[in-house]
Amino acid sequence: MTAQHLEIEIQPQPSETSCGPTCLAAVYQYWNRAVPLDRLITEIGQLDGGGTLAVELGCDALRRGFTADIVTYNLQLFDPTWFDANGEVLSRKVLASKLRAQQGAKSQRDDVDQHRLTTATEAYLQFLTLGGRVRMQPLDDHLIIRSLSAGVPILCGLSATYLYHESRERSVTHAGVHSTVADDIEGDPTGHFVVLHGYCPKDRVVRVADPLHPNPMAPTNKYIASLARVASAILLGIITFDANLLTIQTK
Numbered sequence: 404m405t406a407q408h409l410e411i412e413i414q415p416q417p418s419e420t421s422c423g424p425t426c427l428a429a430v431y432q433y434w435n436r437a438v439p440l441d442r443l444i445t446e447i448g449q450l451d452g453g454g455t456l457a458v459e460l461g462c463d464a465l466r467r468g469f470t471a472d473i474v475t476y477n478l479q480l481f482d483p484t485w486f487d488a489n490g491e492v493l494s495r496k497v498l499a500s501k502l503r504a505q506q507g508a509k510s511q512r513d514d515v516d517q518h519r520l521t522t523a524t525e526a527y528l529q530f531l532t533l534g535g536r537v538r539m540q541p542l543d544d545h546l547i548i549r550s551l552s553a554g555v556p557i558l559c560g561l562s563a564t565y566l567y568h569e570s571r572e573r574s575v576t577h578a579g580v581h582s583t584v585a586d587d588i589e590g591d592p593t594g595h596f597v598v599l600h601g602y603c604p605k606d607r608v609v610r611v612a613d614p615l616h617p618n619p620m621a622p623t624n625k626y627i628a629s630l631a632r633v634a635s636a637i638l639l640g641i642i643t644f645d646a647n648l649l650t651i652q653t654k
Contacts, residue, residue, distance in 0.1 A: 407551035408601040408610060409433070413624055414440060416614035419582055420453030422596040425614035426558050427460045427651075429598055433556055434653050436467070451518050452574060453581050454594060457560040457649045458526040458535075464651045465533035472536045474546065476638050476646040480505075480523055481539060490540035495531040502527055519644045542634050542648075547602050547609065550650055556600045556612075559637055560645030563595030566628075566636035567619040594643030599633070609633055 413429040416422045417440070424443040431438050447463055449455055461471035474490075475481050485492060485501050492498045506524045509515050527537070540546060550557050564571055571590030572583035583593065601610030607630045616624040640646035 405552075406601070406603045406605070407548060409551060409554060409556050411556055411598060411600040411612050413598060413612040413614055415616040415624060417441075417444070420449055420455075422614045423447070423455035423457070423460050423560075426596040426598050426612075427463065429612060429614075430556055430558055430651050431464075431467075434469070434651070436469075436653070438467070450522060454643075456519075456523055456526055456644060457558065457596070457647045458523065458530050460558065460596075461535050461649055461651070462526060462530050462533060465530065465535055468654060469651045470534075470536075470654055471530070472538070472650045473530070474538045474540055474542075474648040476539070476542065477641050477644060479641060479644060480520070480527070481537075483539060486539045490538045492537055498537060499528055499531050516644075523644055542637060544602075544604060544607070544630065546648070547599065547630070548604065550648075551599070551602050555650050555652055556598050558596060558598050558649040558651070559633070560594060560596055560640050560647045560649070561633070561636040562592055562639040562642065562645070563615075563636075564592040565639045566595065566597075566633065569619055592639070592642045594640055594645045596645075602630070603627075607631070 411429055411433045414425055416425040421444050424447050428440045428443055447455055447459055461473055464471045502524050570585040570587040572593050573586040573590045574583055598612040599609050600612055608627045609630050611626055611628050613624050620626045
């Protein structure tokens, strides 16, 4: 493996919950297909508690004529038996059928986040209809380097709590404005999006473009982090319905 470094620029996210569209804007700019960030934020929307899902970003890309590929580790939404030995789905039709059946079976359960389940299911059904690809494959060096070697940055949905090694957070609303405060006792893990744009196999580190600026990792919005730390943050993103890698390319 050889070191990879893709040149990418990322804006600071304008709000606590706009990291997803901000990362998407950076990827669009990388492909010389710039879209104003405020437009993306408005068109993509957000969940009831704030934030977006990677699949919603993927749907936006598909509508704009890109290809979109999601590698998921979200076992809250996808069962490993829905994928073959190579991590591919048997067919989009079969996967869509499984997702619909799951939503119906879990719709009355009190221990399930119904809003996220419904939103994610509907978004994935749309993603599949638009031609998106969903896979479940081991998160290792080869997966990362294969994409970057092809000149494709990786948009990651992960756990900000683990990535930054900071306190969990508690949601608060003041004067109709949603925000969060650090609370190591009552807080919950929070999700985040970053873009991976480089990898050094010798040191096993990745280059990260982070829309949160300032951030706990570095004085700038670009920094180097160990692959182990980033990979762990990606897998722990399952708690917030993240835990995925989204790659977008021009056709």
